[in-house]
Amino acid sequence: EADIYQTPRYLVIGTGKKITLECSQTMGHDKMYWYQQDPGMELHLIHYSYGVNSTEKGDLSSESTVSRIRTEHFPLTLESARPSHTSQYLCASSESSGGNTGELFFGEGSRLTVL
Amino acid sequence: GDSVTQMEGPVTLSEEAFLTINCTYTATGYPSLFWYVQYPGEGLQLLLKATKADDKGSNKGFEATYRKETTSFHLEKGSVQVSDSAVYFCALSYSGSARQLTFGSGTQLTVLP
Numbered sequence: 001e002a003d004i005y006q007t008p009r010y011l012v013i014g015t016g017k018k019i020t021l022e023c024s025q026t027m028g029h030d031k032m033y034w035y036q037q038d039p040g041m042e043l044h045l046i047h048y049s050y051g052v053n054s055t056e057k058g059d060l061s062s063e064s065t066v067s068r069i070r071t072e073h074f075p076l077t078l079e080s081a082r083p084s085h086t087s088q089y090l091c092a093s094s095e096s097s098g099g100n101t102g103e104l105f106f107g108e109g110s111r112l113t114v115l
Numbered sequence: 116g117d118s119v120t121q122m123e124g125p126v127t128l129s130e131e132a133f134l135t136i137n138c139t140y141t142a143t144g145y146p147s148l149f150w151y152v153q154y155p156g157e158g159l160q161l162l163l164k165a166t167k168a169d170d171k172g173s174n175k176g177f178e179a180t181y182r183k184e185t186t187s188f189h190l191e192k193g194s195v196q197v198s199d200s201a202v203y204f205c206a207l208s209y210s211g212s213a214r215q216l217t218f219g220s221g222t223q224l225t226v227l228p
Contacts, residue, residue, distance in 0.1 A: 006158075040220070040221075041153075041202050041220065041221035041223065042218075042220045042221060043204070043218045043221070090158055090159065092158075092159075103149065103161055103164065104159075104161075104216055105161075106151075106158035106159040106160070107158050108156075108157050108158045109156075109157070109158045
């Protein structure tokens with residue numbers, strides 16, 4: 001049973017709209033991540049966070065922004081969506097360094113389509 | 116830097132066939148190695164892992180052995196089922212690292228009845 005939740009699972013919106021993808025985890029993990037998955041399946045890290053008030057950009061440049069005001073919550077926002085933002089977005093979390101084996105726990109993903 | 120290379124897919128097998136998905140890595144240190152599976156329409160789930168050389172990870176009939184001498188972590192299953200159809204990702208990470216996983220590009224497996 002998943003302890004990391006993403007909403008919405010599917011979203012179809014028009015160009016120029018602002019959207020927020022929600023991600024919440026109940027495991028008390030300090031570290032959280034957003035990955036973008038392209039149609040070829042490859043995963044690209046776009047944002048990550050070490051903990052509250054900590055956010056960093058990942059390997060793939062993204063026009064999205066993230067915030068980490070609470071440990072359990074790591075939303076991703078697009079201020080003005082474009083068709084190029086159409087993708088699958090996966091949220092993940094992991095334990096802090098002390099208990100960290102490197103394993104990530106993933107949500108089920110949010111599939112965004114921008115028309 | 117670190118990298119993970121997976122065999123290119125897609126891979127199509129008949130039910131009960133033997134499966135091998137190759138994975139090799141380049142790493143500057145001594146990483147942990149992982150196989151994740153993504154079923155259609157879902158997120159990734161950890162399938163198995165190995166944290167040091169010569170360790171064997173196993174789960175649901177799948178196995179992979181951490182081979183430091185060949186820098187490999189090939190995924191194997193003796194008899195695949197239709198329900199194994201999914202995308203498989205090889206990955207590495209370092210315990211305590213803030214950046215976490217480096218993923219391979221994924222291999223699509225389709226098992227036909």
